[in-house]
Amino acid sequence: MADISLKKRIWGWYFFDWASQPYHTVLNTFIFGPFFAAIAATYFLNLGLEETVADARAQTVWAWAVATYGIIIALSAPILGAMADNSGHKTPWIAAFSLMYVIGASTLWYTDPEASNLYWMLAAFGFGFIGGEFALIFTNAQLPGLGTEKEVGKISGSGFAFGYVGGLLALTIALAFFVEQAGGRTIVGFPPAFGLDPDLREGTRVVGPFVAIWFAVFMVPYFLWVREVRVPAKRIGVGGSLRSVWSSIKSLVHKKSLAAFLGGSMFYRDGLNGLYTFGGTYAALVLNWPVTLIGVFGVISAIGAAIFSYIGGLADRRFGPKPVVNAAIVILIFVSATIISISPTSVLGMAVPEGSGLPNIVFFACGVLIGGMGGVLQSASRSLMVRHCDPVAPTEYFGLYGMSGRATAFLAPLLIGVATTLSDNARIGVTPVIALFLIGLILMVWVNPKGERDA
Numbered sequence: 001m002a003d004i005s006l007k008k009r010i011w012g013w014y015f016f017d018w019a020s021q022p023y024h025t026v027l028n029t030f031i032f033g034p035f036f037a038a039i040a041a042t043y044f045l046n047l048g049l050e051e052t053v054a055d056a057r058a059q060t061v062w063a064w065a066v067a068t069y070g071i072i073i074a075l076s077a078p079i080l081g082a083m084a085d086n087s088g089h090k091t092p093w094i095a096a097f098s099l100m101y102v103i104g105a106s107t108l109w110y111t112d113p114e115a116s117n118l119y120w121m122l123a124a125f126g127f128g129f130i131g132g133e134f135a136l137i138f139t140n141a142q143l144p145g146l147g148t149e150k151e152v153g154k155i156s157g158s159g160f161a162f163g164y165v166g167g168l169l170a171l172t173i174a175l176a177f178f179v180e181q182a183g184g185r186t187i188v189g190f191p192p193a194f195g196l197d198p199d200l201r202e203g204t205r206v207v208g209p210f211v212a213i214w215f216a217v218f219m220v221p222y223f224l225w226v227r228e229v230r231v232p233a234k235r236i237g238v239g240g241s242l243r244s245v246w247s248s249i250k251s252l253v254h255k256k257s258l259a260a261f262l263g264g265s266m267f268y269r270d271g272l273n274g275l276y277t278f279g280g281t282y283a284a285l286v287l288n289w290p291v292t293l294i295g296v297f298g299v300i301s302a303i304g305a306a307i308f309s310y311i312g313g314l315a316d317r318r319f320g321p322k323p324v325v326n327a328a329i330v331i332l333i334f335v336s337a338t339i340i341s342i343s344p345t346s347v348l349g350m351a352v353p354e355g356s357g358l359p360n361i362v363f364f365a366c367g368v369l370i371g372g373m374g375g376v377l378q379s380a381s382r383s384l385m386v387r388h389c390d391p392v393a394p395t396e397y398f399g400l401y402g403m404s405g406r407a408t409a410f411l412a413p414l415l416i417g418v419a420t421t422l423s424d425n426a427r428i429g430v431t432p433v434i435a436l437f438l439i440g441l442i443l444m445v446w447v448n449p450k451g452e453r454d455a
Contacts (some may be wrong), residue, residue, distance in 0.1 A: 004225055010146050010155060012225025015161025016139045019218035022130050022211045026174055027125065027281045030298030031207045032108060034291050037281040038388060041114035055285040057419045057430030059429060062281060063417035065122045070122030070413070072126075073133050080134060082165040090138045091223070097135035103214055104128020109207025128212075142226065144386050153321055153383035157313015160379040161306045164371070168302035170214050170283035175295040178203045178210065189290045204291060210349070258388045260446035265381055267442025268329050272374050272432040274412030275336065278430055279370060285295075285426040287344060287359065300364060301371030312379050322449035328377040329441045335369045336434045338362065343427060353451055387451030412436060 004012075040058035045051060081091070084167045107124035111117065149153050176188045180198035185191055192203030219382065283289040283297060313322050342359050352358050412433060422431025 004227055006146070008225045009227060011024065012222050013139065013146060013155075014159045014162045015218055015221040015225075016135070017159045018166030019215045020132050020216050021167035022170035023101065023128060023165040024276065025298060025302055026169050026207050026211050027105065027108070027166075029276050029381060030289060030301075031110075031174060031179060031204065031280075032125065033062065034280040034284040034294045035201070035204050036111070036118075036125075036291075037284050038291070039111075039113055039115045040118055041285060043118065043246045049216035051114050052426075053424050055426045056424050056429065059278065059281055059285060059420050060116070060417045061122075063278075063413035063420070063421075065126060065413075066273075067411075067413035067417070069126045069129055069133075072130055077134070079139055080137065090141065091226075094135050095223070096136050096240070097131040097138070098215070098219060099443040100131025100213045101135065103130045104131060104207045105212035105215070109205050111205050111208075113205075120151075120393070127391050129330030138406065140382060140385075143159065143382065144389055150154050151317075152386045153316030153380065154313045155315055155381040156382045156386075157309050157311075157376075157429070158184065160375045161310035161313065164212075164302050164309055164375055165260050166218070168299060168306060170211065171295060171302060172208060174207045175292060175299070178206050179292055179295060180204065181292045183348075185252060187296065233425070255388075255449035256446060260443050261384060261388060264443030264447065265385075267436045267443070268325075268377070268442075269275070269381070270412045271336070272332065272377060274416060274430070274433040274436065275339075275370050277376065278416060279339075279367065282426065282430060283363065287342070287363065289360075295366050297364060301367040303371075304368035305371035305375040309375030309379050312376030315376075316380050316383050321380040321387070321448060322379050322444065322451045324376060325384060326441065326444055327375040328380065329444070331369060331373045332377070333374070333434055333437045333441075335432075337435065339366050340427060340431055342366075377455065384449075384451075387449075 026429035030062035037058045040061055041051075041054045044057045047054075049057060099353070104124050107127075108121060110124075111121045143152055143156060143178065145202050176186055177190060177193040178196065179186060180186060180196075180203040184198035186203065193268050196202035196205075196206055280294050280298070281293050284291070289297070290428055298307075312328070338348065342363055344359055345354065346352060347362050382409055415432035415436075416429050419432055420426055424430060
């Protein structure tokens, strides 16, 4: 096969973000997550619980599930990264985790609207979610080979922007052709496509297989165009990989900038994941939004994410990633505080007339900033990690980065679950994300903007 140009390799790499983003946009945040929360809340309501308690119980179940997935990813990510670095190539790993993604998403079709198989569907969701996160670790590790240190910020930002456009398009298709409203038609007035039965919520359930097909189709350019430089396999096995990871972790004592960055990103990315995971369920449980309105909210958020991610990439190239990360965290702290103040009858502590549209308008505005600043934060963080990465073992280091992003991934769901349980209030339960952002911002003080090698 003729040599593939660097430009085509970069575009192939972008297509992973395009292909994988709908798991987060369509499933986790805006369609399946709120759908799951709604049927779980109804299930607990039918058990005799009061509405606020049933809502809190539904949010707690979702929180504990997401926390479990985070622990699995945190414990496995760096070991898998070390094994991949020593195996000589990454593509087979990415293919295997892609298969997990497809299986997990496809299985969500079997979700029972009467909630008889809640926990089985949580397991299926987690199987695909973990596969996607593992695949992301390996594709992130390919970023250093796509450009110079100055160029990777723009490449990373463009990749996130392209991915959010893919998520936006997938979400728009799902809302227009599949997800049914209360009257049995989609948001544009069509009956669900392919004769799907709205009474059985088949239009909503089919988004799982839809996301799986989307991923399978759009990963084709990735596998065709992304080529890696293979190195001789060392075949050190799991034990050797564990020793390699442990050695890298111990070395953080002498790499203060990297340690501060991994520690800070551990907290602020956990706060961001908390907003992503519970933003849609918050709208469903606190503001009583239907799934279709949450989907529209997702479309607007995705547009903001795509635009801001691209702008963030340009800002990264101009100013470097650290100030971009800090600015995004500050904005997300403000947004989180605003969201917690919103209820159907109040905004920022001020009462509004019953039936006022102001709470919805403010929440929509917050959604744009969550999507936008979330994209900027993840893109600039990936760029900053490249500056701290050992070029000899990029996947292991991005495995550590993945571990830092998931080592406390149970913490946001856990704290939200605890706060929700203690308060029996889904709105108050989201408050811990502010503390996570603040801790991350403080730790960024010790991060060298040029990376560990220039510290």
